Amino acid sequence: MIAAGAKSLLGLSIASPKGLSDRNSLSSNSRSVGVVRSCVSMDGSQTLSHNTNGSFPELKSINGKKQGPLSTVGNSTNIKWHECPVEKVDRQRLLDQKGCVIWVTGLSGSGKSTLACALNQMLYKKGKLCYILDGDNVRHGLNRDLSFKAEDRAENIRRVGEVAKLFADAGIICIASLISPYRTDRDACRNLLPEGDFVEVFMDVSLEVCEARDPKGLYKLARAGKIKGFTGIDDPYEPPLNCEISLGREGSGTSPIEMAEVIVGYLENKGYLQA
Numbered sequence: 371m372i373a374a375g376a377k378s379l380l381g382l383s384i385a386s387p388k389g390l391s392d393r394n395s396l397s398s399n400s401r402s403v404g405v406v407r408s409c410v411s412m413d414g415s416q417t418l419s420h421n422t423n424g425s426f427p428e429l430k431s432i433n434g435k436k437q438g439p440l441s442t443v444g445n446s447t448n449i450k451w452h453e454c455p456v457e458k459v460d461r462q463r464l465l466d467q468k469g470c471v472i473w474v475t476g477l478s479g480s481g482k483s484t485l486a487c488a489l490n491q492m493l494y495k496k497g498k499l500c501y502i503l504d505g506d507n508v509r510h511g512l513n514r515d516l517s518f519k520a521e522d523r524a525e526n527i528r529r530v531g532e533v534a535k536l537f538a539d540a541g542i543i544c545i546a547s548l549i550s551p552y553r554t555d556r557d558a559c560r561n562l563l564p565e566g567d568f569v570e571v572f573m574d575v576s577l578e579v580c581e582a583r584d585p586k587g588l589y590k591l592a593r594a595g596k597i598k599g600f601t602g603i604d605d606p607y608e609p610p611l612n613c614e615i616s617l618g619r620e621g622s623g624t625s626p627i628e629m630a631e632v633i634v635g636y637l638e639n640k641g642y643l644q645a
């Protein structure tokens with residue numbers, strides 16, 4: 371497991387040595403055979419070496435018994451954070467973009483998924499790597515155990531916020547599109563990320579418009595009392611107070627493509643579309 375991870379790590383460094391940040395830069399000598407690259411982990415406890423002849427890298431502990439401090443986080447006791455010399459900045463250079471989270475919030479039917487898809491396509495055409503975390507989709511797997519009661523919605527958002535943070539750390543532009551009705555839950559996700567890396571996008575589309583669209587017939591069922599606790603009908607939605615981008619009202623573009631262009635423009639201005 372460790373060896374396989376190390377192999378792919380070193381494969382990356384060979385393919386694009388420039389991609390690694392200076393503090394981690396690995397010496398390169400294509401003519402020599404044997405160990406030509408090695409990197410030491412942040413706490414100095416491990417060193418990775420590999421051979422250019424294709425043999426598996428070795429993982430050696432050079433500090434034997436030395437251990438960093440152990441932590442307790444939530445219910446996880448005696449855990450330790452492991453660093454790797456290949457960091458976010460290196461992955462970003464590889465991708466020529468900066469990892470971030472575009473968090474799209476709004477009522478059911480406000481156009482979150484449509485926007486997420488249009489944005490993904492637009493960025494893909496520009497050669498930028500995105501990944502969509504859509505509420506409906508994530509509830510098919512990771513969050514299938516969660517209902518729509520308030521504490522489960524909060525857990526839904528917390529988990530997606532943590533996953534989005536991992537994607538951003540991978541250097542990817544992560545588009546999270548969820549109703550995410552509670553301000554406090556969205557703010558908690560914002561606080562997981564460095565300043566600027568969380569871009570909250572509000573789909574400012576009225577309940578009347580969403581209900582008129584009703585593509586899945588859910589509003590109709592909610593009005594008929596067949597779905598209980600439906601957002602906007604008999605469950606709350608708290609609009610953002612200070613979001614980065616608000617879409618849907620007159621003047622901010624109405625088609626999904628125009629909306630996606632607003633976000634791409636924002637990302638360009640803030641430097642997220644280059645490393």
Ligand SMILES: Nc1ncnc2c1ncn2[C@@H]1O[C@H](COP(=O)(O)OS(=O)(=O)O)[C@@H](OP(=O)(O)O)[C@H]1O
Binds near residue numbers: 522586
């Ligand atoms: N009670 C209730 N309230 C709101 N939405 C409901 C409900 N029950 C099912 N659905 C469907 O679930 C989709 C929303 O899932 P999310 O994970 O985005 O919701 S939340 O953020 O946890 O509030 C939502 O998808 P979208 O229409 O794309 O928003 C609905 O298809």
Ligand SMILES: Nc1ncnc2c1ncn2[C@@H]1O[C@H](COP(=O)(O)OP(=O)(O)O)[C@@H](O)[C@H]1O
Binds near residue numbers: 476479480482484625
């Ligand atoms: N900008 C838009 N203008 C008009 N209709 C839209 C727009 N965006 C989405 N729609 C339509 O509204 C409906 C709901 O869109 P969807 O993306 O599924 O919303 P959500 O993910 O918020 O539930 C769909 O029928 C979609 O085609």
